[in-house]
Amino acid sequence: MKKMNEFTLAESLSLLGKKEISSQELVSAYFEQIDRVDAEVGAWITLDRQGALRQAARIDDHRLKGLALGPLAGVPGGLKDNLCTTTMPTTCASKMLVQYTSPFDATVVEKLAGADAVILGKLNMDEFAMGSSTENSYIKPVRNPVDLTRVPGGSSGGSAAAVASFQAAFTLGSDTGGSIRQPAAFCGVVGLKPTYGAVSRYGLIAFASSLDQIGPLTRDVTDLAHVMNVLAGHDPRDSTSVTVDWPDFRDSLRADVKGMKIALPKEYFGKGLNPEVKAAVLEAARRFELLGADVDEVGVTTMEYALPAYYLISSAEASSNLARFDGVQYGYRADDFEDLRDLYVKTRSQGFGKEVKRRILLGTYALSSGYYDAYYKKAQQVRGLIRKEFSDLFKTYDLILSPVAPTTAWKLGEKSKDPLEMYMEDIYTVPINIAGVPAISVPCGKDTSGMPVGMQLIGKPFDEKTLIRAAYTFEQSVGGWRHDG
């Protein structure tokens, strides 16, 4: 018999609806699992046991009284710790914000509350979402639940690890250059980076505003559709949020890809790609063909420029977004300082970790007078070309299929010495953020060490429903999500 926390979100919803289990029992089961495994995994930064159990009790009570309930009523989830919450600190896994509690909730937090979800706590991450392994957390590293000697990916490593280790039915992450998809791939769960503008960024502590999107991580595609139904929608408080007539994503849970046109860009399968990852993703491509999709190999010309463009644009925006952490109003402030300048220098030198400082320096440089044209402006031009290339491909194809990352999860510490090697991990994910299109990461096999491999399906802007349908079709064809399969 499955433990209660091993039910998927959809299964839990069904059992809750039939009153076979209560939300309080379910939440308690998750906390028991957290107590069992998280000392090793390190997924959580803050837990809100009282708040979660109180919310669960309220929902159980409403259910007994027959009152109307939201679409995620009673289901426990977790939030990446860069999403503002009034009931818990929002640390961004940084010394700068360890004591910071926001006076307002992020829009997605309000939406989850409106959907009657239960929030267990806040999840570990790379400091300010900068990193690909969650080793950059100021608080503690996260370990991959599949193999505790390995990283969970990043920056939403806590979000992926919590779902993979049954510590949450669903989690939210943020994805600036792959931060949802890559950890989802590394931990063997499903993760979606929605179209830029699909989900409100209000209350997400910004890394790179033109690239950041919040998205769900779940065990399977069905669960993802449930959560995405709650997240998507226009928010007047976020000027970049878009008004779209969103469908019910559960309607896309149909195993049918017949006639779907899928592009396979050969540059995404070139040098640097681990052969086992390549084999698994190409195998997935063949499976799509067998399922009735048309898969064509195509050539792209902009991919090699995406990574440098990404690191320039994201670092430039970060250097400005993170300037507000100056020790004046809130957050960490250095103890002794002589004057204003000294306050700034000491606070920021002591409050930020190494990787964050590296990006701030890189971004400041890229925006500096005399370098702007060569770096930031050039990167924006590249961005235009990448967008156009995607948009051209989507004139012919419904989807693009690629690996999520060139490797599977590596050992902790293995790539920490060379930042460039770590940046290369993002090579297949960053073009998607640059183009602003949606992409989903779906498990598609394992390497010989048993580490999960993820494939990336990239879709047209605001066409998440097709992504979900294709991912669901694939998942069904391989027998559904199996953590140990």
Place this chain on the structure above:
Amino acid sequence: MTAKDFEVVMGLEVHVELKTATKIFCGCSTAFGAPPNTQVCRVCLGLPGALPVLNEKVVDAAVKAGIATNCEITAYGKQDRKNYFYPDLPKAYQISQYDLPLCHGGYIDVEVRGETRRIGITRIHIEEDAGKLIHDGEGTLIDYNRGGVPLIEIVSEPDFRSAEEVGAYLRKLRAILIYAGISDCKMNEGAFRCDVNLSVRQRGSSEYGTRTEMKNLNSFNFIQKAIEHEAQRQIALVTSGGKVVQETRRWDQTAGKSISMRTKEDAHDYRYFPDPDLMPIVVSTERISKLASELPQMPDERKAHYIQHYGLGAYDAEQLVSSRAVADYFEQAVIGCSNVKLLSNVMTTEIFRLLGDQEGEERVPAFSAADLRDLVNRIEDETIHMGIGKKVLSLMWTGAGHPDAIIEAQDLKQISDPELLKLVVAEVIEAHQKAVLEYLDGKDKAFQSLMGQVMAKTKGKANPKMVSELLESAIQTMK
């Protein structure tokens, strides 16, 4: 080389706080004078996760300013971040506009010494104001109420050659913005602030000298003094073989001089880049037409009307339209006025003197425009003469009531009875033989003194024209 061989070249940057009810990126009030940090929220405090949403009324106001100053409107604009650290700037960047300002390429015509000078407007852009630092004895406190209040920055071409031109331009610009209903331009509340870029060069040169920037001059008086001082400083420097350093200077009014704040070497690199949190600003031609139709008659239109219909001089007309409240008052007083030129004179001399410097707000006399008109009519119909008119006016100013009532109560009616005046003149001539002889000797001043004696004897009420004639003829008979 002497100072006369030099020409001063200036360009202005004027920051104007807009009169919108709410701030540029959030719903906080813009009202002035609230207790510190009571008009703030997560957005204008720049808290992590909060996002700006552009107040479209700010765009409307800036576009109106552009139309009123003959600018082109940018159809597809954007907003940029200007990055620098300072405690009054909670995000450590100011949202402004860099290379695509909302308005560009306009001009304003001003009257200076009987000449019309056209001053080019390079650009008008929108941006957010910063908070305010308050230094008390123990440390520095920050009031963020002003943070996020919408501003427009109006940048002129380097078209100014004298402090007088600067003054005329600022008064005109201020009038235009008040007419358009965009801002109250209250200088004492910091709603109209001016930076002056100034350089000097030898007359005839086409190259610009090295310029300095003087920041935040918030009174017409200070601006005038700051310009004179800085021009002299630069000329003295250049003529003594020195070089002007490109720098930002702060005008210290109490010390009566400017002080260097920072030189070019430690000037900020603002690292402008497009703000990714905000969408492009799209201004359609329909929107421009609609905003143009909402603008009231502008100062230049009224000025032209005054010149054409009332025969006023360009300078006087410009003076009258320089404040919307004053122009409105003038237009009310014109109704039923038997001498509009005289009315204009009274307003631009006596009334302006009584009102004082119009920097703080738009002020008009407390008494009605109709009362002023009646006073002018009494002068025109010779019930009183101009000198008594001034006296009546000053009594009206203190709230003494209608001019007729004052004239009656104070017995100020002009004495125009020739017989009566002849007697007084005879008395004065009798008593001041010495002055009479001096006048006959060719000393014109002596005549004025005799006039004064007659006026004194009649408590100033004698008809000056008649007194003058009677005196003259009486003295001539003595030859």
